[in-house]
Amino acid sequence: MNRLTFLLCVSAALQGQSLAIRAESLYTAAGPVIQDGVVLIQDGKVSAVGRAADVKVPSGLTVKRAKVAVPGLVDGRSTVGLSGLLNQSHDQDQLEGSAPLQPELRAMDAYNGRDPLVSYVRSLGVTTLHTGHGPGALISGQTFVIKTDTTEVTHGVLKPQAMVAATLGDGARAREAGKAPGTRAKQIAMLRAELVAAQEYARKQKEAEKGKEPPRDLRKEALVQVLRKELPLLATAHRAQDILSLLRLAKEFDLDIVLDGASEAYLVLDALKAAKVSVILHPTMARAFGEMENLSLETAARLQAAGIPFAFQSGFEGYVPKTRVVLWEGALATANGLSFEDTLRALTLGPARLLGIADRVGSLEKGKDGDVALFDGDPFEYTTHCVGTVINGVLVSEGEETRGATH
Known part of the structure; x- marks a missing residue:
């Protein structure tokens, strides 16, 4: 068993380890860059952050050095762990095609932490995944949030149920011809009917005498959680007309929604801001065809300028290795109007806040999880390498997977 495999096996069983990280440039995502900075991690949690001259490192503690250190990256939306590295049916669980509406499907029941794709993104600094059932069905299932250092789904879960996709x-x-939904109007009508049915189910549950409740309905239970705002509705929509239909549906049922994809979001910025909607933006380098034909490389900058909360995502690709790399998607945004600091936040603290996990991850602050990504240069420069990934104070990757990966 090699060193990295051993570390991965034991890290899930440990509450956390202790480590000091010293970087020429330390970006915390919670304040200005710290030159010659130190992050001190004790028992898996950040215990101190500051200049090397001001942070005392305990004697004998391992110190990992890098040119640049940033908070562990949070992938805003992914199917990694459900969509595997191989282009084979046996490792593709991100979409169940037997019915158009399946909100009861839980991503945790399909996640494979041992898939090489998980270790691949981890080696590039991704420490947290918002992953699960992908786009391609009217309601494809649920998503969840997990750390990338664990091979077992029972460890490292930050949110067992995050959103309904x-x-x-x-x-x-x-x-198939003649099957529903075949039109946009039918899509909204089917969603509306399911939400109304869930409302009626919740009413009967509430009014029924004890022991006489209606039989459990997993589909309706999931949508009741959406109606109660316990789970947001994560809706993939690219065309402006579909985005506006989504906003109307959300207003009709008073739903919390998160817009995914949003290729034409720049056409409806005022409506998005008025509705207080957050956006998980399509991969910046996605291919501009079909519904995404009008995507813009400047959308991230426009969302930022409009004050609309957003995050970057890796998304899903139908070809090997089945995922984009959220770090590189963010990097391209810096070449198209988004500042370095704003890009970094949209890869760290931004998605953490959007997902409701900012108390644990997303920035390097005292008390938060010791998740750090280390680089040998500017993280958004393509020639830079991720030279280390730390999760809960454990060095879980030193870049070996990156150097051995094919793109």
């Missing part, structure tokens, strides 16, 4: 537009049309 839906799709509007061409991506949700039935693949």
